[in-house]
Amino acid sequence: MCDFSNETPDPNKEWFVDSPFITRFIEHVRERMEAQPDRALLLEELKPAFTELMNSEGWLPEEYATPDETSGMGGGIGQYALYRAGDGSLTLFSLVVPAGSSTPVHDHLAWGLIGLYQGSQREQVYAVADGDPDSGHAQLELTKDVHVDTGEFFPLLPPKDDIHRVTTTSEEASISIHLLGNDTGCVTRHSYEPETSVVKSFRSGYSNLPCDDESEAAD
Numbered sequence: 094m095c096d097f098s099n100e101t102p103d104p105n106k107e108w109f110v111d112s113p114f115i116t117r118f119i120e121h122v123r124e125r126m127e128a129q130p131d132r133a134l135l136l137e138e139l140k141p142a143f144t145e146l147m148n149s150e151g152w153l154p155e156e157y158a159t160p161d162e163t164s165g166m167g168g169g170i171g172q173y174a175l176y177r178a179g180d181g182s183l184t185l186f187s188l189v190v191p192a193g194s195s196t197p198v199h200d201h202l203a204w205g206l207i208g209l210y211q212g213s214q215r216e217q218v219y220a221v222a223d224g225d226p227d228s229g230h231a232q233l234e235l236t237k238d239v240h241v242d243t244g245e246f247f248p249l250l251p252p253k254d255d256i257h258r259v260t261t262t263s264e265e266a267s268i269s270i271h272l273l274g275n276d277t278g279c280v281t282r283h284s285y286e287p288e289t290s291v292v293k294s295f296r297s298g299y300s301n302l303p304c305d306d307e308s309e310a311a312d
């Protein structure tokens with residue numbers, strides 16, 4: 094197993110987990126992405142492999158299963174890239190939400206599968222009822238308010254089910270695994286305040302690597 098802790102993150106590096114299981118999983122996903130242009134059907138086709146990922150233990154390094162007090166999500170939420178395609182078309186990452194913490198209400202702007210690998214969560218899903226998120230103002234309506242247990246996962250196909258907030262309800266941190274069809278940590282997306290309808294642009298970043306322009310901007 095590699096020791097990543099003393100390495101300078103390389104934003105161009107694609108693999109951040111040294112695991113043949115994950116390598117095979119990503120190769121399968123990429124092969125299906127090329128073969129199946131219909132994203133709704135692609136999500137169906139990826140469910141068996143994602144189920145296996147959810148049910149397998151030992152592949153997620155401990156350092157990517159811990160909270161991050163400096164994260165762009167706030168609340169000590171760690172977001173760790175496990176695989177990031179160089180062309181921005183696919184990422185696999187873990188999201189570690191400490192006990193009692195909530196994410197902001199946010200979107201993802203990509204198709205994907207999100208599954209709970211550890212702990213339990215409350216998930217509140219929203220849809221835009223009026224307005225345009227890009228204008229900075231959108232009224233949301235709550236479409237789902239559910240309890241999610243370890244092993245459960247759900248698909249995203251924007252605009253359907255793309256906006257949500259998750260809150261950890263277990264005594265331990267919750268860890269969700271995201272497979273998404275963009276470079277989620279580095280794209281500019283939206284955070285929402287349902288009470289005021291205010292929408293802000295935000296970029297969550299990754300806890301274990303900079304986005305490309307961050308590394309260029311760093312002195």
Ligand SMILES: [Fe+2]
Binds near residue numbers: 201
């Ligand atoms: Fe999310």
